[in-house]
Structure formats: C-alpha cells, structure tokens
Amino acid sequence: MAACTSFVKLNASSSSWIGQQSFNQRACAFPSRSRVSIVKASSSGSYTDELVKTAKSIASPGRGILAIDESNATCGKRLASIGLDNTEVNRQAYRQLLLTTPGLGDYISGAILFEETLYQSTTDGKKFVDCLRDESIVPGIKVDKGLSPLPGSNNESWCQGLDGLASRSAEYYKQGARFAKWRTVVSIPCGPSALAVKEAAWGLARYAAISQDNGLVPIVEPEILLDGDHPIERTLEVAEQVWAEVFYYLAENNVVFEGILLKPSMVTPGAEHKEKASPETIAKYTLTMLRRRVPPAVPGIMFLSGGQSEVEATLNLNAMNQSPNPWHVSFSYARALQNSVLKTWQGRPENAEAAQMALLVRAKANSLAQLGKYSAEGESEEAKKGMFVKGYTY
Numbered sequence: 001m002a003a004c005t006s007f008v009k010l011n012a013s014s015s016s017w018i019g020q021q022s023f024n025q026r027a028c029a030f031p032s033r034s035r036v037s038i039v040k041a042s043s044s045g046s047y048t049d050e051l052v053k054t055a056k057s058i059a060s061p062g063r064g065i066l067a068i069d070e071s072n073a074t075c076g077k078r079l080a081s082i083g084l085d086n087t088e089v090n091r092q093a094y095r096q097l098l099l100t101t102p103g104l105g106d107y108i109s110g111a112i113l114f115e116e117t118l119y120q121s122t123t124d125g126k127k128f129v130d131c132l133r134d135e136s137i138v139p140g141i142k143v144d145k146g147l148s149p150l151p152g153s154n155n156e157s158w159c160q161g162l163d164g165l166a167s168r169s170a171e172y173y174k175q176g177a178r179f180a181k182w183r184t185v186v187s188i189p190c191g192p193s194a195l196a197v198k199e200a201a202w203g204l205a206r207y208a209a210i211s212q213d214n215g216l217v218p219i220v221e222p223e224i225l226l227d228g229d230h231p232i233e234r235t236l237e238v239a240e241q242v243w244a245e246v247f248y249y250l251a252e253n254n255v256v257f258e259g260i261l262l263k264p265s266m267v268t269p270g271a272e273h274k275e276k277a278s279p280e281t282i283a284k285y286t287l288t289m290l291r292r293r294v295p296p297a298v299p300g301i302m303f304l305s306g307g308q309s310e311v312e313a314t315l316n317l318n319a320m321n322q323s324p325n326p327w328h329v330s331f332s333y334a335r336a337l338q339n340s341v342l343k344t345w346q347g348r349p350e351n352a353e354a355a356q357m358a359l360l361v362r363a364k365a366n367s368l369a370q371l372g373k374y375s376a377e378g379e380s381e382e383a384k385k386g387m388f389v390k391g392y393t394y
C-alpha cells in the first residue's frame with residue numbers, strides 16, 4: 001500500500017489522471033523490482049553505528065563468546081550431572097563462578113546469558129552485567145522462547161519468541177545487553193523439508209531486524225543438528241541451502257550485515273556416520289560453505305560446539321584459522337567451554353578457584369585456536385570426551 005501511494009506522488013504531474021490511475025493500479029498489483037526499490041525501507045535506524053561497533057568488538061582477535069544461556073531446564077541438567085538440585089541459588093552460584101573468573105576478558109569478548117542471569121547479581125550484590133563490563137566482555141541475551149513442533153512438516157520444529165520481542169529487546173538493552181541470540185534448528189534425518197528451512201530462515205531474519213531496531217546485535221543461529229548417519233557431503237549440501245535462505249530473508253528484512261554475527265554448526269559428518277572426519281577435512285568443508293554463502297561484510301563467525309568434545313571443537317577451530325579468512329572465525333561454545341569446569345567444581349566452594357582455572361584453560365585454548373596457534377599437547381582425557389546427545393535441546 002505504501003508503495004502505491006508514493007508512486008502516485010512521484011508521478012502525479014506527469015500523466016493524465018485516467019491513464020495514471022490504471023497504470024498505478026497495475027503497478028500496485030504487480031510491483032516491479034525497480035518500483036519496490038523506490039520505497040525500500042531501512043532497518044536499525046539510530047543504532048547502526050553502535051551495532052557495527054559492538055559486533056566488531058565481539059569479533060576481536062583472539063577472543064570469542066562464552067555461551068551460558070541455558071534455559072532453567074537445561075541448566076538443571078548441567079547441575080544434575082554433578083548432583084546439584086535445580087534451584088535459583090545453585091544456578092546463580094554456578095553462573096557467578098563463571099562470570100567472576102579473573103582475567104576472563106583476555107579470551108572472552110561476549111557472554112550470552114539467560115534472562116534470569118541478566119537480572120541477577122553476585123552474592124555480594126554486584127550485578128553480573130557489571131562483572132562482565134569490568135572485563136570488557138559484552139553482555140548478551142538469549143531471546144528465543146525455544147522450539148515447538150512445526151505442523152505440516154516432517155516431525156520438524158520451529159522457534160518461538162517473535163511475539164513481544166521488540167519490547168523485551170528494549171528492556172534487555174536497558175539492563176545492559178548489547179547482543180542477542182536466537183537458536184533454531186534444522187534436522188537432516190527429518191528431511192529437512194522446504195517448509196522447515198523457510199520457517200527457520202524467516203524467523204531468524206525477523207528476529208534479526210527486531211534486534212537491530214532495538215540496539216542488539218543479533219547472533220543468527222540456524223543450528224544444523226549433528227544427528228544422523230549421513231556423510232559430510234550431505235551436511236555441506238544442507239548447510240548451503242539453509243544459509244542461502246537465511247541471507248535471502250536477512251536482505252529482504254533490511255538487516256545490516258555489518259551489525260550481525262553468525263553462529264553456524266561446523267560442517268561435519270552426522271554423529272552416527274561410520275567414519276569420523278579430521279579437523280582439516282571439517283575446516284575445508286566448513287570454509288567452503290562459508291565462502292560460498294557469507295558476504296565479507298559480516299564481521300564474525302562464532303561457531304557452536306554442538307556436542308563435540310572440548311578438544312575436538314578447539315582443534316577444528318584451529319584448523320579453520322590456518323590462513324586468513326574474510327571474517328573473524330571464532331567460537332561461541334557452551335558445552336565445549338563448560339564441561340571440565342563442571343567436573344572440577346562439583347558444586348563445592350573449595351573447588352571454585354580450580355574450576356575458574358579450568359574455564360581459563362579452555363578459554364585460552366580457544367583463543368589460541370582463533371589465532372591458529374593451538375596445539376592439543378597436554379590436554380586431559382576429560383577434555384577429549386564427546387558430549388553429543390541425540391535430539392539435544394538448549
């Protein structure tokens with residue numbers, strides 16, 4: 001409708017009324033590409049410069065993201081693995097341990113929080129967002145509301161959370177968040193169906209536009225699940241299809257590419273495939289996919305770990321940084337940064353310092369991998385254990 005009105009205004013003096021009316025009616029019914037571009041909207045408005053700056057600072061050399069945005073239910077699973085109850089006090093104690101690790105900012109540029117954590121403080125009353133700022137770590141927030149079954153698909157899911165997202169995002173910004181995360185998933189064994197891919201891509205693009213409009217850099221995360229026995233070539237094919245659609249809709253929604261970050265899965269064989277791929281092969285396939293699909297305007301690619309072991313995730317990242325890339329290629333790991341921390345902590349205050357050291361060991365290893373300088377020499381057996389869970393929910 002807006003396109004019709006402005007076209008009338010632009011041409012009002014140059015045509016006879018009757019001729020113009022019939023021409024405009026046709027133009028509104030079948031807008032051509034050039035006419036649509038006359039009224040092209042632009043997104044992110046007043047926040048553009050800030051978004052670009054935030055994205056650049058997260059994508060800074062030798063640093064990556066600590067993802068601790070588990071929903072209360074998923075955090076409960078982490079706590080249960082060391083025999084702790086899923087209470088607010090225990091979740092706060094665990095997050096406090098992570099977020100008050102001295103020197104964390106040397107390796108970590110952003111931390112993704114769950115809503116509860118964004119509004120929490122340490123037991124001494126210091127806001128968690130201030131703990132992060134003191135280490136030059138940008139606070140981020142998970143804004144999606146999780147997955148639901150997608151009717152009409154092949155047992156696939158879609159991501160919830162667009163309703164009320166603008167007002168929630170504005171509140172998160174006020175509380176100190178400067179970037180956001182929305183995780184949707186694509187399942188290879190379930191298809192993926194064209195419907196599920198389109199829904200995932202469209203949802204990510206709407207979320208990205210709304211986030212930018214409210215000053216939050218959107219992390220765009222269509223996680224292609226590791227589940228399945230398919231070869232690496234099939235993952236490449238699906239990843240290319242998914243990212244093509246994601247960028248198509250990001251552009252349609254006027255998202256500023258310089259003010260986003262991506263969180264892809266690495267291109268690997270399915271977790272149940274008969275052969276494992278080496279870090280060099282994973283790096284080759286993953287970078288091929290990214291070069292074919294991701295414009296160099298995007299500042300950073302922050303991989304998820306997806307159930308790989310801590311060492312595997314670090315080795316794969318290191319292999320991707322053996323020669324220069326058009327974007328900052330780094331990490332946004334949850335499981336691959338937290339596993340040995342939890343095992344060391346065991347919920348005991350006397351282990352807290354050792355657990356923080358364990359976090360620094362992993363963060364430093366991934367920092368080196370971001371610079372292409374990591375070696376797995378001396379890594380513990382625990383850090384080599386895989387963490388894949390079928391049909392994982394976050």
Ligand code: 13P
Nearest residue numbers: 067304305306333334335
């Ligand atoms: P993992 O690194 O455990 O796959 O976490 C994924 C994620 O989306 C966290 O934000």
